Amino acid sequence: MTTENRVSVQLKGLRKVYGDAVALENFNLELAPGELVALLGPSGCGKTTALRILAGLDTDHEGQIIINGKDIASIPANKRNMGMVFQAYSLFPTMTVLENVAYGLRVRRVDKEKRRVKAQELLELVGLGNMGNRLAHQLSGGQQQRVALARALAIQPNVLLLDEPLSALDAQVRTQLRDEIKRIQTEVGTTTLFVTHDQEEAMAIADRVGVMRHGVLEQCAPPQEIYLNPINVKVAKFVGAMNLLPAEILSANELRVFGQKLELRASDAAAPTGKTGMALIRPEQLSLKLGDGKGPASATVVSRTFLGPLTRISVRMVADSSTLFISMPSAQALQFVEGSSVDVQIHATSVLLDA
Amino acid sequence: MKKKLNVVNYIVLLGATAFFVFPLIAATEFSLRAKNATTHNFDNYIWVFKQDGFKTTLGTSFRLAILTAVAVLILMVPTIVYLHLGGARWKRFIEFVCLVPLVVPVISFALGVQTAFPTFLQSTVYELSFLYVVISLPYTYRALDVGLSSIPLLTLVEASRASGASMRQTLMFVVVPTIRSAVNGAIFLAVALSLGEFTLAVLLHWDTFPTWIANISQGHILGAISLSVLALVGSWLLVLIVAIAPKSFGSNKTQEVAA
């Protein structure tokens, strides 16, 4: 049941100010037809503001909202045809589940039988085909959010907007529903904007992830790109775990860590040759080998945390007493008991520098 | 969650303010009129304070209020605590009983009391306190019930019992301090009701502050108006202070509990 209206969205130069606080600054984002983009960032970073501006729920902003080539900034929320799923508790409490899903069609004056059939079809899609006669408060949190999703899709929206739809749910339900949303979105093919503060969620669900901080979109790229090639130090530190290793800057594109030469990736901070800084290296880009406690890369194992297939080992550097984290397959980790002397090895080829 | 008010909202609020404020202003102006009716002074207020009845009936009403509040706490706190612990199966029944006074017009209740009570009970003004406990039931029950529902009562009681406290000590040192704001609310309701109640007092022929105001109104209208203004403004200011500045109170209390 793919929808015909696959639309492209362009947000251009959005700016929004609440009193003295800038919620959104020069925000540019494009969504290709059928694409799912997740906006990721801590609370107050402006991600929800961007979504609400697209929905038409926040007005008084600067910038353009272009859908299929037309600027809709002046169109009120109820004429934009956007399906929205809120954090929680947005089902109409006096209506049954079926009436909730049919509501958007009802205000569009679709005739009764047609909207019942359509609503039922959507309830089946979200796996609640037999719950149509229940009231919102008779459903679990996860079920309520499924209904909210069905309700949003019932109007065949131009864009599906999901505002932290999973954050009020239990961990287990959250992963389950996350995968379900992805399945349904792929099936229906509606262009979707998903807002969340949960990295894992964003990485798992999105075609592209937009990382936001302080009202600015730092980088928008496929998940693996964000993780492996963060565009700058801010994104690198925000997404996933990061080790900071002392580095010596050799030239504009080369540096040395633990005597090993690494390529320095272009960064926004100009690196002055001869100075030192901190190289950003992920735990899985490091490995250990038993050593003799001498040399610049030697360290002592402090503790091991078993995480199933992987084990995270923390070591204290002999040189400067700083702590590093290394992840490795659990089978390999067995040999590195607490207190053993080890040498840290780097497997990254190009790294970012925190000057 | 501030939102913008629209024109209709402003008109409504303006109209409401006018409706509630003008009578009060008018009464205040009246109460300040001098005998010759051309100038204004505080004579009526001074006259009121000089009356014997002022002190005695106000005293009576305050004693009634204190007695009522104490009786409400002694009667209701253990009862509702029990309903939240072992006696949960009686909760609906007691809830229903506490709603009954809403159904009985006070005048009907007064009549019943008049015929039913033996003379020894009707010989003291403090019989009113027991009746005030009854007619305040729907409100005090609710206040305390809401308060107790919002705390992990069972855990607190078990912890206190495990530390060797008796049930009475548990109520006094653990439960009541924890639901302080609900208890305050119940006390406040009981006191307000006792200070303002008229019907029972007048039909059972007792002199309380409200019936005294009614009495002097027959001989000295301006004096009665002065009293009315005082009573209304006084209770309003009191309630406003309690409502708007409870934060400092509240934090002090939590510190006490923690200590």
Place this chain on the structure above:
Amino acid sequence: MAERTGPQEGAGPLPQKRGKNKGKGTFKSLLPLLPFLAFIAYFLVFPLTFIVRDAFLSNDGHFTWLNFEECFKGVYGHSFYVSLRLSFISAMIGAVAGSLIASAIVKTGSRTRKAVAATSSVLANTGGVPLAFMFLAGFGAEGLVTKTLKALGWNIYGGSFTLFSETGIILVYCFFQIPLMVLIFSPALENVKPELREANDSLGGTRISYFSRIAVPLLFPAFLSTSLLLFANSFSAYATARAMTAGTLPLMPLLIGNLVDGNVLANQEHLGHAMAVSMIGVSIIVMGVYLLVLRFSKVRS
């Protein structure tokens, strides 16, 4: 409180075992409630049984229906009608005006809301002589408001209006009915989540569809139940009625008061009791509807 050593015995796990040994445990589990029940029995149930009994007694102590027949006839029957009508109208005005005010207040900051709630609780409890005097001072023939309006060209006493007429009493009752509505209806309004409005908008609903299909169905139970409370409130109001009318308007509580105080004729206490019982009857019906509405309003999440 000394007799309260019982609770800890019952203070086991909260979910009570039901069924099997219920009969055995029933009395035991009732024990801690005895002080409360005894108090209620003596101070509430006992007086009530007496008025019900007396309502069915003739002056020489025999059973009779006559008191009830009497209280629906003539001036007493008329007072029934006047009381019901006045209570109905004042409840409706209070409910509508109160909910309008509440819906404006709900948009303001939390400090304002607290102050309004506190003020409402004071105003809802005003009554009797103080209230009567404020209105005499304001809306009496020589009152400040009356004079001001006259100066503006509107003589409110131009028609048949007096403060002691039915219209006048309703005006006075508004002074405590409206705040009572604001007080009780505001929490219901505050519970309406902004997401509902936004969901309506994003689904293409209009302002009208929001009100007619979402807000009104959601708030109607609270509105109706509070209105019924207002009705009962003005139906049983005695102090204000007594201070205001001086007997000009036949209201049930006033007639009862006169009857039992022996102001009218001696030996008519039992008629008073019958009227008191009838008033309880009306209140029971109203409260029955109220509870019914509350039960259905459980629909709300």
